[in-house]
Amino acid sequence: EIVLTQSPGTLSLSPGERATLSCRASQSVSSSYLAWYQQKPGQAPRLLIYGASSRATGISDRFSGSGSGTDFTLTISRLEPEDFAVYYCQQYGSSYTFGQGTKLEIK
């Protein structure tokens, strides 16, 4: 099973700042199978990025994804108040696994 490790566990930033979230895989992952989700309290996860770098429909261009192999990054260019949430990466190898999440909180 491929394990995804996200860092940092918690990221404290202010609105307007740039956020960089990391997702590291225990073995190489096909970029096409790497996705990112946003989850707010009491809500279901929402797809942000698929294929490591493709934005889902309706997602702001402030969100971008990059990476390959074992290292992937989600970047939020200018934080808005509604961006503070928990973010998960997810991969498909022989099965689907999620990272443990990064909580993005207001500083």
Add this chain to the structure above:
Amino acid sequence: QVQLQESGPGLVKPSGTLSLTCAVSGGSISSSNWWSWVRQPPGKGLEWIGEIYHSGSTYYNPSLKSRVTISVDKSKNQFSMKLSSVTAADTAVYYCARRTGYCSDNSCYKWFDPWGQGTLVTVSS
């Protein structure tokens, strides 16, 4: 647009069977998509449980495979999950989701979208 809605008992006794249904609206369950279950223990991360195609083909998380069964009812446009021999560790919010994607230029893409709102299932006597 496709919407999903989970339903089922919110409380299950230990050693019992957890049964949930996901109703699909705004689209056909017989479309070229897979239909998944994902769970999230309180305050924890996400765990994929398994998925089904409208043909009845299934894939399960190896860690849960011996206890889970996912089925589809095309006439009702819904799919269901049963998890047997539950313990307190199975207490979680259970989500259903459409697992979709496509293949292009020798690469295939897979992701979960949309998701149901989730339903909390507590395992307790």
